[in-house]
Amino acid sequence: MLLFQRLKERYKLSIYNLRNNVVIPLRIINIIISSIALLSIVYYHGFPKTQETREIIGLIIKASLLFYVIKYLIKITLNYSPIKFLKESWFEASILLLIVVDGLSYYLLNFRILEQIFLNLGFKNFTAYVDVFTQIYFFIIFALESGKASTRLTSLNINPSALLSLSFVVLITTGAALLMLPEMTTCGISMLDSLFTSTSACCVTGLSTVSTATYFTFKGKFLIMILIKLGGLNMLSFATFFATFHSSNTGLKYQSLIKDFFDADYISDTRKILFNILFYSIFIEVLGTILIYFSWNNDIQFKGIADKLFYSLFHSVSAFNNAGFSLFGNGLAENHVNLSYSTHFIIAILIILGGIGFYTLQDIFSLEKIRERRQKKWKKLQVNTKIILYSTLLLLVAGTVIFYLIENNKIMSGMSVFEKISTSFFQSVTTRTAGFNTIDIGSLSLPILLFMMMLMFIGASPGSTGGGIKTTTFFIIFKSVIATIKGHKQVVSYKSTISYNS
Structure with a gap:
């Protein structure tokens, strides 16, 4: 037992210097790779594509996922308490493990486990959606990374109210830029109309200078729905939600921010309230979707x-x-x-x-x-x-x-x-x-x-x-x-x- 403790102490000392030399470069590489992958996905959904661009974007996304796996393994190796780290980041570990197993099964056995599962469930066109599922993998990991990064906002000397306002400015600006992409509209959109629509969606007002029904493609309508969701609950809430998968400690200032936004009585309530909010909102919206689906008038014409x-x-x-x-x-x-x-x-x-x-x-x-x-x-x-x-x-x-x-x-x-x-x-x-x-x-x-x-x-x-x-x-x-x-x-x-x- 004593020998084990000594070996453990030596191991911690040996990784101390290595840890300091690796963490910062890893963060920089992470920002670069994540940015490239995110821009690739924006291009994939926002611009007309050729088969060649599809393959290039697919390789970029897969390379970014491989980087996330390697990064996670490095973090486990350099962590003083690997088991505790695994427990705190179990969700991220589960997603990465699924990526690794699916990737190994494809390259070693020439078949995808997820594809077989979906085929057995009756989804015959899974292969056509491989790129979409790969991007979903990326977005889940990216959301987790963004959640962890968002906890560093507490280092900024900005009060919670100003930070909430700033988050809406960022969300509105990003939404406006995405709505201007060629694949989002049927005939293009001006910067002013795009900014107005994004602001209206994020601030859940419902006003619009163009017809949502005819002006936007399916991708544009889907983006507006996402902006409504993020604006309704505030995207900082989502960042905090994903941050809690990584660590139970999100910082008092950050919890104070969520407390102010949701009118909680105590700062200690914020994490619990946040999970309940996301559960209630998703549950109610899913239930509402089901009920609305079966309640439409039979005379309303849908494409399918x-x-x-x-x-x-x-x-x-x-x-x-x-x-x-x-x-x-x-x-x-x-x-x-x-x-x-x-x-x-x-x-x-x-x-x-x-x-x-x-x-x-x-x-x-x-x-x-x-x-x-x-x-x-x-x-x-x-x-x-x-x-x-x-x-x-x-x-x-x-x-x-x-x-x-x-x-x-x-x-x-x-x-x-x-x-x-x-x-x-x-x-x-x-x-x-x-x-x-x-x-x-x-x-x-x-x-x-x-x-x-x-x-x-x-x-x-x-x-x-x-x-x-x-x-x-x-x-x-x-x-x-x-x-x-x-x-x-x-x-x-x-x-x-x-x-x-x-």
């Missing part, structure tokens, strides 16, 4: 199953992130789509779930919270959650009733009672935070337009994907007015006193 599935996914992501982008020329007011009321209802629910805030979702649906409330009967929903739920319900009901009363014999004349209620409810939901429409907004009367402006001003709830002054602010202003009228010196809600500093 894949096209219908993509439309369902796009509208699910757009709805949950309160973006308001649609792949139909007239939005949800398109012929036949405007009569798909079950689809409208599902999209409305997605908008509400995305608009009440992730911390509220966690308080309501977290298994830990549910278990705690069942075991401790006195334990209830947090006051903030109650305020958000009741203010949201009040605004939804008020919006539905007022829209129905004002537009009953106007734009909704000729509809059945059910259709009028459904349309009123949907417009009440989407007006505050999303921007979808099932009717011609330009044909609405002035009174309802003014009321809709008020709803848009209030917006969604704190820590959500929506904007506005927030429902909690509206609630506090409302309660403050009531308290002032009654002559009360304090604002009280649910047996809790609301501070005047709120």
Whole structure:
């Protein structure tokens, strides 16, 4: 045992100097190779390709993956605690192991394990998508590397709010540049239109100077969906998520940044909240995709199953992130789509779930919270959650009733009672935070337009994907007015006193 300890100490001493000499050059090489591979993928998807360019890009991606494998092995060798390092980077190790096994099986046995698996599952055209799967490998590893690199942002002397703003500037600029690539649009796009579309998608506003349905190719639409997703949750959240696969310690300043963005109560909550947020968002969007897929009106014409599935996914992501982008020329007011009321209802629910805030979702649906409330009967929903739920319900009901009363014999004349209620409810939901429409907004009367402006001003709830002054602010202003009228010196809600500093 003593001999083993001495050998271990000698080993650590021997790699100390080597470690310092290797780490920095390895980082530089990593940046260079990752940049070249990333630019190659951008070229692959953004420009017309020949067979020769396809092969060159394929070789670049494979070479970058080989480098990541070698780099990981070097890091294990130079680590003082290899076993601990493996445990902390298990996800990265699993992906790299899959790459190694798949590569060795191809070069030694002349067949791909993944290809055989997919063929057995019934996917007969897997070979045609080898390049895509290779790029997916790269993006997963690149995301992990970016997550680890993002933790170094704490060394910058920038406060969390400024860093969040900077991340949006980077995301918008990158999105605008990618949308200008030839393969993203059907007939090209100006820099101003590209910048506007990227900004609208990242900031989930839903405004557009060009038709999303006809102006963009499938690649362009897919990119807009990605920008909506990254903008809705903020790309720094994704960077933190991947960073946690590498290390459980992401830094207090970095956790403070996420705390500010998602309105967490404590810094210690951030990692747990982040995992829950990503789980909730992905689960809700996938479930929404499935429900929308089976709810489309049968008269709506799709090119095939894949096209219908993509439309369902796009509208699910757009709805949950309160973006308001649609792949139909007239939005949800398109012929036949405007009569798909079950689809409208599902999209409305997605908008509400995305608009009440992730911390509220966690308080309501977290298994830990549910278990705690069942075991401790006195334990209830947090006051903030109650305020958000009741203010949201009040605004939804008020919006539905007022829209129905004002537009009953106007734009909704000729509809059945059910259709009028459904349309009123949907417009009440989407007006505050999303921007979808099932009717011609330009044909609405002035009174309802003014009321809709008020709803848009209030917006969604704190820590959500929506904007506005927030429902909690509206609630506090409302309660403050009531308290002032009654002559009360304090604002009280649910047996809790609301501070005047709120």
